[in-house]
Amino acid sequence: MESYNFLFIIAVILLSTKIFGLLSQKVNMPQVVGALLVGILLGPGCLGILHETDFLMQTAEIGVILLMFQAGLDTEFDELKKAGKASLVIAFIGVTVPFFCGAGIYWIFFHTSDFTQKALLQTCFVGVILTATSVSITVETLREMGKLKGRIGASILGAAIIDDILGILALTVITGISSPEVHIGMVALKILLFFVFVAVCGWIVFRIFQYFQKKHPQGKRRIAIYAISFCLLLSYISEVFFGVADITGAYFAGLILCNLTDIRDYIVTRIGITSYMFFTPIFFAGIGMKTELTGMSSIVLVFSLVLLIGAILSKVIGCGLGAKFCGYENAEALSVGIGMISRGEVALIVAQKGSQMGLISLRLFPAIVLVVIGTTLLTPILLKLQMK
Numbered sequence: 001m002e003s004y005n006f007l008f009i010i011a012v013i014l015l016s017t018k019i020f021g022l023l024s025q026k027v028n029m030p031q032v033v034g035a036l037l038v039g040i041l042l043g044p045g046c047l048g049i050l051h052e053t054d055f056l057m058q059t060a061e062i063g064v065i066l067l068m069f070q071a072g073l074d075t076e077f078d079e080l081k082k083a084g085k086a087s088l089v090i091a092f093i094g095v096t097v098p099f100f101c102g103a104g105i106y107w108i109f110f111h112t113s114d115f116t117q118k119a120l121l122q123t124c125f126v127g128v129i130l131t132a133t134s135v136s137i138t139v140e141t142l143r144e145m146g147k148l149k150g151r152i153g154a155s156i157l158g159a160a161i162i163d164d165i166l167g168i169l170a171l172t173v174i175t176g177i178s179s180p181e182v183h184i185g186m187v188a189l190k191i192l193l194f195f196v197f198v199a200v201c202g203w204i205v206f207r208i209f210q211y212f213q214k215k216h217p218q219g220k221r222r223i224a225i226y227a228i229s230f231c232l233l234l235s236y237i238s239e240v241f242f243g244v245a246d247i248t249g250a251y252f253a254g255l256i257l258c259n260l261t262d263i264r265d266y267i268v269t270r271i272g273i274t275s276y277m278f279f280t281p282i283f284f285a286g287i288g289m290k291t292e293l294t295g296m297s298s299i300v301l302v303f304s305l306v307l308l309i310g311a312i313l314s315k316v317i318g319c320g321l322g323a324k325f326c327g328y329e330n331a332e333a334l335s336v337g338i339g340m341i342s343r344g345e346v347a348l349i350v351a352q353k354g355s356q357m358g359l360i361s362l363r364l365f366p367a368i369v370l371v372v373i374g375t376t377l378l379t380p381i382l383l384k385l386q387m388k
Contacts, residue, residue, distance in 0.1 A: 006053065006055055006056075009050060009053075009056070010282070012042065012049065012050065013038070013050065013281055013282055013285045014277075014278070014281055016038045016042065016285075017031075017034065017035040017038050017281040017284065017285055018281070019034075020034030020035065020037055020038050021034040021035055022034070024037075028380060032284055032348075032376070033373055033376055033377075035280075035281055035284035035285055035288070036284055036285075036287060036288045036348075036369060036372070036373065037288065038284075038285050038288060039284065039285040039286060039287060039288015039289040039290075040288040040289075040369070041288075042285075042289075043285075043288055043289035043290075044289065045289075050285065050289055051289070052286065052289055052290075056282060056286055057286070059278075059279060059282045059283075060279075060282050060283040060286040060287075060352075061246075061283075062279050063275065063279035063280045063281075063282055063283030063284075064247055064283050064349050064352060064353075065231065065232065065235050065246060065247060065250040066228075066231075066250070066271060066274070066275040066279055066280065067275065067280060067283070067349065068247040068248075068250040068251040068254070068349065069228075069231040069250040069251070069253055069254045069271065070254065070268060070271060070272060070275065071251060071254060071346075072250070072251045072252060072253060072254015072255040072256075072257075072258060073254040073257060073258050073264055073267060073268050073271075074254075074258070074268065085326065086155050086158070086159075086322075086323065086326040086328075087154075087155055087157075087158025087159045087162060088158075088159075088162060089322045089323075089325055089326055090155060090158075090159040090319050090322035090323055090326070090336060090340075091158075091159040091160075091162035091163050091166065091319075091322070092162075092166070092322065093318045093319065093321055093322035093325075094133070094159060094163065094315060094318040094319035094322055094337075094340055095131045095163060095166045095167065095170075095318070096318065097314045097315075097317055097318030097321075098127070098130035098131050098310075098311065098314035098315055098318060099124075099127035099128065099130065099131050099170070100127060101127070101130060101310045101311075101313075101314035102126045102127040102128075102129060102130030102131075102307065102310060102311070102314070103123045103124055103126055103127035104127075105126070105303070105306055105307055105310050106122070106123050106126040106127075106303075106307075107123050109299065109302075109303045109306075110122075110303075111123070121174055121359055122359050122360065124174055125174055125354050125359040125360055126307075126360070126364075128167065128170045128171055128174060128350060128354075129343075129347050129350050129351055129354070129360075129368060129371075130307075130310065130311050130314060130343075130347075130371075131163065131166065131167045131170065132163070132167050132343050132346035132347040132350055133159075133160050133163040133167075133315070133340050133342070133343070133346065134160075134342050134343055134346045134347070134376075142156075142339070142383075151328075151332065152332055152335050152336055152339070152387075155323065155328075155336055156336055156339040156340060159319065159322075159336075159340065160340065163340070167346065167350065171245055171247075171248065171350055171353065172191060172194075172244050172245055172248050173191065174359070190242050190243050190244070191242070191244065193242065194238065194242040194244050197237075197242070198234075198249075198252050198256075201234070201256075202252070202255075202256040205230060205256055205257075206256055206257070206259075206260070209223065209226070209227075209257060209260055209263070210260065212226070213260060213263050223263050223266070223267065224266065224267050224270040224271065227257060227267045227271070228271055228274075230253055230257075231249075231250050231253040231254070234249040234250065234252065234253040235247070235249040235250045235253070236249070237249060245353055247349060247353060283352075284348070287348050287351075287352060287365075287369070288369070290355070290362055290365045297363070300363060300364065300366065300367060303364075303367055304366060304367035304370045304371070305370075307367055307370075307371055308370060308371050308374045308375070311341070311343065311371045311374075311375055312341055312374075312375060312378065315337060315340045315341045316334070316337035316338060316340075316341065317337065318337070319336050319337040319339075319340040320333045320334055320336060320337030321333075322336075323336040323337070331386070334386055335383065335386050335387055338379065338382045338383050338386055339379070339383055341375050341378065341379045341382070342375045342376050342379040343371060343372050343375045343376070347368060347371065347372050348368070348369075348372055351365065351368040
């Protein structure tokens with residue numbers, strides 16, 4: 001008899017992530033924290049109600065693709081122009097310092113005498129995870145304080161956009177050379193060809209969508225379907241033909257369409273509903289299911305705490321120094337650094353991709369989740385204290 005357990009599992013995930021998400025909001029935390037807790041509590045590590053299946057893994061993959069597509073669509077080039085040079089400097093130093101900090105911490109804890117390519121890639125990958133920035137909670141905090149449109153808010157938003165792009169590029173390079181049969185030169189050539197393809201394809205697709213926007217202003221429903229189809233196709237082509245992570249293709253699909261201001265908001269709304277109601281909760285719950293906090297060894301626990309401290313200090317120092325170099329006052333520079341601390345769903349997406357590629361072991365997943373939860377909890381508290 002055919003099993004219908006997947007219906008029960010989906011119902012449990014959707015209901016519980018919504019309930020825990022609302023509880024998270026009650027204490028001024030993003031809903032992603034609640035969704036993570038659902039996966040941890042109901043997964044194999046605790047109550048054992050939820051377990052990974054092929055269906056859930058494939059559904060979660062669609063969820064992460066939609067998340068990255070939305071991140072690309074939400075990119076505001078005007079915000080980037082406002083901060084300009086300052087955002088670029090803040091982002092560059094704010095990526096470099098966390099990268100070496102994360103890689104250094106991992107190497108100190110888990111290095112072996114065999115200096116293999118895989119060991120080097122695993123070390124670098126932890127650094128890539130720490131480069132991530134998710135400023136959604138920072139934006140909400142600044143909005144509540146009436147400082148979102150000021151110098152600090154514009155710098156944080158601009159630097160976060162560049163952070164995302166640099167992080168995606170680093171993820172693409174490391175996942176591209178993770179296979180031992182692949183030569184670095186060939187990987188570099190494939191990545192170069194990928195960006196050429198994206199540029200040419202992006203120009204053509206942008207013109208096509210512009211045409212539909214002008215000639216069929218009432219056909220927004222069709223445009224939303226075309227947009228999500230384009231996202232999935234570019235994700236497929238990225239992974240299969242260029243060896244580039246599918247989420248990279250999804251992100252650039254969003255970037256290509258983000259300047260179509262008349263229809264972008266409509267596309268974001270429609271895709272957001274689909275993602276929010278079904279795919280994204282399964283993705284975040286799936287991340288939590290991989291996390292077994294109860295089985296953490298003492299070395300992993302210590303590593304988690306050190307990595308959390310490194311995640312906080314590296315962004316504060318890196319982004320703060322970048323702001324200071326651009327002429328910001330000490331208090332302003334510190335505010336910028338604190339505002340960039342939160343890792344959020346971006347770090348989870350990168351960690352998930354690394355797990356699939358064998359670049360991070362499942363026993364280290366709890367460390368990444370603790371970093372995400374810890375930085376998410378601390379960012380609004382520290383930012384409010386600093387800016388008062």
